[in-house]
Amino acid sequence: MNWHLPFLLLATVTLPSVSSRFSPLSLEELSSDTGIQVFNKIVKSRPHENIVISPHGIASILGMLQLGADGRTKKQLTTMMRYGVNRVGKVLKKINKAIVSKKNKDIVTVANAAFVKNGFKMEVPFVMRNKNVFQCEVRNVNFEEPASACDSINLWVKNETRGMIDNLLSPDLIDGMLTRLVLVNAVYFKGLWKSRFQPENTKKRTFAAGDGRSYQVPMLAQLSVFRCGSVSTPNDLWYNVIELPYHGESISMLIALPTESSTPLSAIIPHISTRTIESWMRTMVPKRVQLILPKFTAVAQTDLKEPLKILGMTEMFDPSNANFTKITRSENLHVSHILQKAKIEVSEDGTKASAATTAILIARSSPPWFIVDKPFLFFIRHNPTGAVLFMGQINKP
Ligand SMILES: *[C@@H]1O[C@H](CO)[C@@H](O)[C@H](O)[C@H]1NC(C)=O
Ligand SMILES: *[C@@H]1O[C@H](CO)[C@@H](O)[C@H](O)[C@H]1NC(C)=O
Numbered sequence: 001m002n003w004h005l006p007f008l009l010l011a012t013v014t015l016p017s018v019s020s021r022f023s024p025l026s027l028e029e030l031s032s033d034t035g036i037q038v039f040n041k042i043v044k045s046r047p048h049e050n051i052v053i054s055p056h057g058i059a060s061i062l063g064m065l066q067l068g069a070d071g072r073t074k075k076q077l078t079t080m081m082r083y084g085v086n087r088v089g090k091v092l093k094k095i096n097k098a099i100v101s102k103k104n105k106d107i108v109t110v111a112n113a114a115f116v117k118n119g120f121k122m123e124v125p126f127v128m129r130n131k132n133v134f135q136c137e138v139r140n141v142n143f144e145e146p147a148s149a150c151d152s153i154n155l156w157v158k159n160e161t162r163g164m165i166d167n168l169l170s171p172d173l174i175d176g177m178l179t180r181l182v183l184v185n186a187v188y189f190k191g192l193w194k195s196r197f198q199p200e201n202t203k204k205r206t207f208a209a210g211d212g213r214s215y216q217v218p219m220l221a222q223l224s225v226f227r228c229g230s231v232s233t234p235n236d237l238w239y240n241v242i243e244l245p246y247h248g249e250s251i252s253m254l255i256a257l258p259t260e261s262s263t264p265l266s267a268i269i270p271h272i273s274t275r276t277i278e279s280w281m282r283t284m285v286p287k288r289v290q291l292i293l294p295k296f297t298a299v300a301q302t303d304l305k306e307p308l309k310i311l312g313m314t315e316m317f318d319p320s321n322a323n324f325t326k327i328t329r330s331e332n333l334h335v336s337h338i339l340q341k342a343k344i345e346v347s348e349d350g351t352k353a354s355a356a357t358t359a360i361l362i363a364r365s366s367p368p369w370f371i372v373d374k375p376f377l378f379f380i381r382h383n384p385t386g387a388v389l390f391m392g393q394i395n396k397p
Pocket of ligand 2: 160
């Protein structure tokens with residue numbers, strides 16, 4: 001799509017039964033605020049592009065990394081995510097369980113995997129906790145062949161996202177000598193609208209895009225009752241919000257749209273957090289409205305490293321200070337890349353959205369090479385006595 005979307009979409013999951021136990025901070029808040037802050041940083045550098053991210057995917061990858069981190073690296077991860085040091089696992093496990101629960105009639109699947117270098121031994125508690133909290137499966141791959149290692153990871157991702165996310169990793173992200181571990185989270189969602197749009201009502205209409213130009217795009221239309229409301233930022237910029245529920249009723253899409261066309265999204269985004277969204281839920285009231293919404297597909301690949309660094313998670317990327325001793329004590333690991341690819345498709349029937357998030361862990365340095373490829377000397381020595389039994393020089397083997 002060559003047009004831009006000057007409105008915000010948020011898919012939320014309401015989990016009344018589990019969240020009450022964790023007040024005052026609800027589960028959704030804990031898991032998604034980091035992702036929302038990352039979004040905030042990303043859009044600053046790409047204000048006119050379509051961006052799609054999965055805050056829950058980011059929280060899951062950071063949660064897995066946190067299980068393997070210690071010392072300051074762990075502290076930075078837990079501080080950022082605002083979990084109590086030992087609560088991360090418990091909280092994410094509860095969220096995952098609730099999201100994928102059979103009670104959700106919409107389809108949500110979450111899958112996690114650790115792709116591990118052949119022969120690389122991880123600490124047992126790390127493997128066990130990842131399995132327990134994230135149902136994380138461990139698979140061995142041969143990183144010495146980056147292309148085929150990428151293929152097997154990408155194939156897993158493509159399957160778990162039902163074809164929506166393709167080519168997550170490229171071979172140049174894998175270091176044949178140093179890559180030890182690739183953690184991957186895949187989220188897939190498919191929801192049918194509770195109130196569907198009739199295809200015959202879909203028409204091309206004008207969309208005033210973020211780049212200042214107007215485009216003719218297919219727009220869905222329906223006259224129905226939706227919960228909506230008007231809210232303002234602390235500095236009095238008003239925007240409207242509307243809730244579009246999916247048929248399973250525990251998941252909705254929320255749309256935030258500035259009231260004045262002179263208000264850019266960038267003026268509203270910094271004000272949004274899980275608490276703000278919670279306040280929308282209390283503000284919105286059912287109203288009969290004629291809703292016009294673009295039918296669209298958007299896909300974005302996002303490098304999460306810089307945004308996470310800006311947010312204070314610096315140490316996990318630092319080869320000399322990263323502390324992942326709970327993954328392995330035999331060598332020093334750090335995160336070389338962390339990225340996410342996400343896609344959303346909105347149509348008359350509903351929404352399909354998927355995201356894959358990955359963190360690549362590499363060892364600090366390669367084992368030093370010793371290549372004898374020029375003239376050399378040799379000695380054959382009896383070590384207990386120091387007697388040199390033979391010696392020589394080789395100029396041409
Ligand atoms: C990692 O953190 C632990 C706990 O603070 C500390 O005992 C250990 O020495 C650290 N290891 C490295 C390699 O920094
Ligand atoms: C493909 O994905 C489905 C759905 O998550 C899963 O049940 C199945 O085991 C996966 N197949 C492979 C080969 O990984």
